[in-house]
Amino acid sequence: MFLPVTKLPPRYIALALFVVYGLLHYSPSVYAGEPMLIQGVSGLVMAIALMSYTCNGFQYVVNMGKSADKPTRNIPLAFCLSALVGAAIYAFIGFAATHAFPYADIAGKNLGSIAEMMMPNALSKFFIIGGALFALGTSLVEAIVSAYRPLMACSRDGWLPSVLNKTNAKGTPTYVLILLFLLGAVPILLGLDLGDVATICLFPGAIVKIIVNLYALSVPTRFKKEWDNRTMRISAGLYKTLLLISCFASLVLAVFYFISNDLKAIMLGVAVGVFVYSFLCLKLGHIEVEAKKEYTESSAN
Numbered sequence: 342m343f344l345p346v347t348k349l350p351p352r353y354i355a356l357a358l359f360v361v362y363g364l365l366h367y368s369p370s371v372y373a374g375e376p377m378l379i380q381g382v383s384g385l386v387m388a389i390a391l392m393s394y395t396c397n398g399f400q401y402v403v404n405m406g407k408s409a410d411k412p413t414r415n416i417p418l419a420f421c422l423s424a425l426v427g428a429a430i431y432a433f434i435g436f437a438a439t440h441a442f443p444y445a446d447i448a449g450k451n452l453g454s455i456a457e458m459m460m461p462n463a464l465s466k467f468f469i470i471g472g473a474l475f476a477l478g479t480s481l482v483e484a485i486v487s488a489y490r491p492l493m494a495c496s497r498d499g500w501l502p503s504v505l506n507k508t509n510a511k512g513t514p515t516y517v518l519i520l521l522f523l524l525g526a527v528p529i530l531l532g533l534d535l536g537d538v539a540t541i542c543l544f545p546g547a548i549v550k551i552i553v554n555l556y557a558l559s560v561p562t563r564f565k566k567e568w569d570n571r572t573m574r575i576s577a578g579l580y581k582t583l584l585l586i587s588c589f590a591s592l593v594l595a596v597f598y599f600i601s602n603d604l605k606a607i608m609l610g611v612a613v614g615v616f617v618y619s620f621l622c623l624k625l626g627h628i629e630v631e632a633k634k635e636y637t638e639s640s641a642n
Contacts, residue, residue, distance in 0.1 A: 355472030356430060358464055359456055363437020366459045371443045379444060390597035392431070393543065413572045489517045500622055533604075540598040545612035547595035554584045554591070 378385055409415050438447070438455050447455055452472075456465040493514060496506035505517040528538040561568045561577040568577075602608050 351467075351471035352475035355468045355470075355475070356434060358460070359452070359468050359472060360433045360437045362456075362459045362464075363434075363441045366441035367437075368441065371440060386593060387597050387601060390540075390594050390601065393594060417573065488521060489514050492517050492520070495622070498622070537602050537604050540602045541604060541608045541611055544595055544598040544602070544608050545615045547591040547598060548612060549615070550591040551588050551595070554588045558584055 380387070434452070438452055441459055442455070446458075453465070453469040456468045460468065492501060493506050495501045496503055496517070505514075505520065507514070507516055509515050558581055561580065599605065599608065
């Protein structure tokens with residue numbers, strides 16, 4: 342019924358050990374007299390923005406529709422469950438990290454430093470490698486898995502070298518995956534700050550989400566037939582409300598991504614490049630956008 346501890350992935354064991362040791366060191370007096378939000382609301386939002394990269398992996402599952410079994414059922418289920426489980430895990434870690442030592446002792450320190458303060462040396466190293474680094478690594482792998490299909494589509498359309506569309510005998514897109522792993526290694530080899538690298542990618546992504554969400558507000562009217570036959574039965578009002586909430590959250594995150602980054606020129610350059618490349622592909626390429634004809638016809642009526 343229960344999965345044996347020996348069969349659990351190392352990252353789960355590492356994170357669980359951190360929580361256990363944090364609770365063992367728990368002291369109600371460490372925050373006595375301290376305000377609830379020491380850095381204020383802006384500090385809380387900044388922390389959310391920087392933390393979002395580590396928690397970002399669950400959303401990539403929506404890009405795996407063609408690879409998933411029973412996607413209309415399993416993708417929403419995987420999306421919701423992974424988001425809830427991830428939120429619960431980080432809530433426990435956050436509580437353990439902030440209630441073991443006074444704020445003055447841990448201010449500005451990362452989880453690895455806190456682990457070294459409360460765990461034996463061997464276990465703290467296991468936590469850093471098996472917990473923190475694996476968490477970031479899985480987010481990177483999920484991003485790579487979700488990104489290879491668009492790159493292969495660009496290759497088929499002639500915007501990228503044709504070799505990126507090739508697969509091996511087992512159907513694995515070897516060349517495009519190698520490219521993505523090499524790109525992921527560049528920031529490490531250059532010694533760039535991980536926070537800056539993450540926000541360089543997240544900033545244009547947040548802007549794109551705002552545009553996509555605003556554009557999607559018209560789906561119930563422009564794609565009336567598909568909307569009437571939708572699998573997830575929610576009202577148009579709730580659908581639009583969720584999109585607007587997502588727009589607001591993405592806007593807040595975009596602002597704090599920009600504020601927190603020391604490489605603002607590179608960040609803006611990447612954002613501009615994303616939009617310029619997309620514009621050129623749509624205007625000059627031969628990309629067949631799914632449902633584009635129907636969308637055009639519905640707009641004209």
